Amino acid sequence: AVAVVANLDENRAATTNNDIFLIPTKGGDPVNLTKANPANDNNPVFSPDRRWLAYRAQTRPGFEADRQHLMLMDWQNRQVRDLTSDWTLSVDEILWSPDSRFIYAQTEEEARTSLYRISIQDGTRERVVKNSFDQSPRLTPDGKTIVCLREDSRQPDEVFAIDLASGNARQLSHVNSKALAQLDMNPVEEFWFTGAKDARVHGLLLKPPAFDPSRKYPLVYLIHGGPQGAMQDDFHWRWNYQMFAAPGYVVATVNFHGSTGYGQEFTDSISGHWGDYPYEDLMKGLDYLEKQYPFIDSTRLAAAGASYGGYMIYWIGTQTKRFACLISHDGVFNPESMYGSTEELWFPEWEFGGPPWESRETYRRWSPQNFSQNFSTPMLVVHSQLDFRVDVSQGYEAFTALRRQGLPARFLYFPDEGHWIIKPRNRRVWWNEMLGWLEKYLKGDGSRTE
Known part of the structure; x- marks a missing residue:
C-alpha cells in the first residue's frame, strides 16, 4: 500500500x-x-x-x-x-x-x-x-x-x-x-535584547565587506514573513544578507514575537497582535542596535520585508518616521479586502479571529490602510499579478495611498510572478530596483523628495 x-x-x-x-x-x-x-x-x-x-x-x-x-x-x-x-x-x-x-x-x-x-x-x-x-x-x-x-x-x-x-x-x-573564494563576506553575528512582554528576542547582524569599525554605515533592517517564520543563518536565494550588505550596508534582522524556532508559545503570540508585539520588538531591537553598535548611522536607516514583512513595512510607515526609505514586497495593506481575494481563507480567519463580519474590530485595528494618513516615508512597493495569497490589489491600494498624499513612491509590477520572484531574469530586475531604491535614499543627499 x-x-x-x-x-x-x-x-x-x-x-x-x-x-x-x-x-x-x-x-x-x-x-x-x-x-x-x-x-x-x-x-x-x-x-x-x-x-x-x-x-x-x-x-x-x-x-x-x-x-x-x-x-x-x-x-x-x-x-x-x-x-x-x-x-x-x-x-x-x-x-x-x-x-x-x-x-x-x-x-x-x-x-x-x-x-x-x-x-x-x-x-x-x-x-x-x-x-x-x-x-x-x-x-x-x-x-x-x-x-x-x-x-x-x-x-x-x-x-x-x-x-x-x-x-x-x-x-x-x-x-x-x-566562486566564493573571490568574495569578501562576513558571518552573521547574534544579539539578544529585551523586547515586548519582557521577553528575550533574538537577532542577527551582518557587517559589509571591507568593514571599518571607525566608519558610519547605513543600516538595512530586514523583516521576515509568515508571520510565523524566522530569519536564519542561511544563504537565502532571495532575501540574501550578503547581497544587501555588498553595497556597503550593515544588515540586521530580528526574530520578533510570532517567529518560529523559539517555542510554540512565542510563535502563537502574534495571532491577533499583528501590529503591537512584533512592532515593539522591532523598535526595541533597533534601539539596541543603535546603542550597541556605534558604526550604525541612525540617520540612514532603511527597512524591507515581504508578505507579513511587507505588511509590517506598511505598518511601520504609519507609526514612525525613523527610516529614510522603506520597501514592501507583496505585503498586506488592508486585511479586510485581502480576506476577499486570498486563496487561503483559513489564514486570515485564524490570525484575525474569524471572517471580517465576525471580527471587524481586529481587522481594522491592525490595518495600515486605516492609518495611511500618517505615511511620510518614501516607499518602493513590489507586487505580482499571480500572487493569489496576497492579491496584487493590496499593492495598488498602498501605492495609491502613498501617491495621493504626494509621497515619493514607486510600484514594481511583475505580470508573470506569484508570491515569490522565481524567474532568474525577473530576480535580476528585482535586485536592481531594490538596491537602486536603497542607494537613492541611503547614499544620496538625504533628500526625501522625488
Missing part, C-alpha cells in the same frame, strides 16, 4: 485538514488513517521493518503554524502515540534508523536547525546535530552517518557528511568554492 496526503474537505480554502490516506497497490478504496484529527496530518514515513508509520500532526484546525507533533502508528493495531508531547518545538523532517528503533527528527531552533534521535520505545531523545543550518538529511545504510545539504550566511548549499558518533562534519561537494 501507499500512504498519501490529501485534503478532501468540501471547502479546502477554509480548512487545513490534511489527512493521510492508505491506497492499496492492488486496487480498492483509500482508507483515511487520520480521520479522527480535524487538523493537519502530513509527511507519512514507513519504518524499514514495516511495523510502524511515523508522521507529523497538528492539533488546532485552521492554524498552519501550529506545532508539528511526531506521531507513531503501530501498523498492526493502528494505535497512535505522540512521541513529542512534551516538546515546545515543531518537528520538520523525519527519517528512520535502519533498524527501525529510532526516528531522527529535524527541528528549527534559534535561527538554525537541530537533529534529534528519538527512541520509539519510550520517546527519549538526544540532540545529535546542532548549531548549523541543514536540509534534506538522509541516513547511510549502516545508520552511522547523516548526509545533508548544509549552508550558512556565507555559503550556499553544499553536501556534507556528519559522523553521528563524533559529530564531525565533512564537506563532500565544492560546487561554489571557487
